Amino acid sequence: MQNVLFEAFEQLLAARIEGAIAAGIYDKGLETIAADSMTIAERRLIYTHPVTGAQSHLLTIERRDRNAPMWLKDVQSLVRQDPRAKLMINGKSGRPAVMVPTRSIMLDDGSIQPRVSLIRPMDELRFEVRQLEETNWEEADEQAFVLAWNTEVASVPEFSTSMMHIVSGLLLPIWKLLPQDFCRVRRLQTDDGERIVGRVIAPDRLAGLCRNFGIDQTQVLTGDQAWTALVDGSSIVGLAGDMTLRRVRxxxxxxxxxxxxxxxxxxxLRSIGLFSEMINWKLRFFVPTTDEGAGILSKLMQRHRLIDVARRS
Known part of the structure; x- marks a missing residue:
């Protein structure tokens, strides 16, 4: 009975893991990034802890991976094993692909939408069946497909080079300033032996991260300059961590x-000089508009870097 229970549990666990992998949400824990070569192309300091002096860096890693295209014999084996497989060629680009059915998805109204997967020499594309009809993919004869497949495989270079960005060093104090999706920690080792542990930043999240830490600024304002812009009411000051300073009545x-x-x-905030009041049942914080105001703002900017100074409309 124990063996039966364990076997049933393993089957359920395997099904959950396969589903998570297919959905792209499977987290293996602290994974190691492997590549044929990894070198640090750029290292930028983004944060220094005010007490310990520990630092956080944004690293740009140049990685070099050996390409492993799918050979024609593997394609032919796949076609023999799955009678539903079809040989396809894109009528516009001439690119070949093998079309096989894949997991369907359930729409908001509860209906099931079938999908297909287009397996190519170096990647895989997925379409809803109705979307595929709007593309240039067409079924092709075997001779044309073989020629197109071998031509594309022959044009694939031995190695491919890409860039990746990772925040390493002290992470916990700045965790909320990092992108909140795909919060996974990775480790890697460069060609010169440096070991790095940190958060990989997706390319479409890089601009937001730079704004949070103010590292995309070409001009840095001092606390006195920002304070002058606040007191005269001409500007609104934005700080990292979604904090904003403005003059109010x-x-x-x-x-x-x-x-x-x-x-x-x-x-x-109270310890560096800000004061708080309950107004209409809401807690609000203010910087004293005295000679100490510029110094308090400077202390605030040491922990939450200046991101933007916007003119008030």
């Missing part, structure tokens, strides 16, 4: 208010 007097703070930063 409260109880017939002008103040400089900080918004976007979190519950965990309340005590720290």
């Amino acid at each position: 409260v109880m017939n007097e002008y103040r400089v208010e900080l918004t976007g703070f979190t519950d965990g930063t309340r005590d720290w």
Whole structure:
């Protein structure tokens, strides 16, 4: 009975893992990135802890991978094993592919939408059946397919070079400033033996990360300059961590208010000189509009870097 239970559990676990892999959400834990070659093309300091001095860096890694195209004999074996497989050629680009059915998806209305997978020499494309009809993919005879497949395989270079970005070093204090999707930690070792552990940043999230840490700025304002822009009411100051400073009118007097703070930063904000008030049942923080204001803003900017100074409309 125990063996039967264990076998049933292993089958259920294997099914869950296969489903997660197919959906692209399977997390193996601390995975190692492997490549034929990895070198650091650029290293940028993005954060220094004010107490310990520990640093966080944004690394640009140049990686070199050996290409492994799918050979024609493997394609022919796949076609023999699956009678539903079809040989396809794109009428516009001339690229070949083997079309096989893949997992269907359920739409919001509960209907099932069948999909197909187009297996190519170096990648795989997936389409809904109705979308495929709007493309230039057409069924081809074997002779034309073999010629197109062998031609593309022969044109594949031995190695491919790509760039990847990873934030390494001290991660926990800046975790909320990093992209909140695909929060996976990876490790790698460069050609010169340096071992790196950090968060891989997707290319479409790189611009947002640079804005959070202010490293895409060509001009850096001092605390005094930012304070002057706030006090005269001409500008709004944005800080990393979705914090914003602006001049507001409260109880017939002008103040400089900080918004976007979190519950965990309340005590720290008070310790550097900000004061708080309950107004209409809401906690609000303000920077004193005295001679100490510029110094308090500078302390705030040491922990939450200046991102933007926008003119008020």
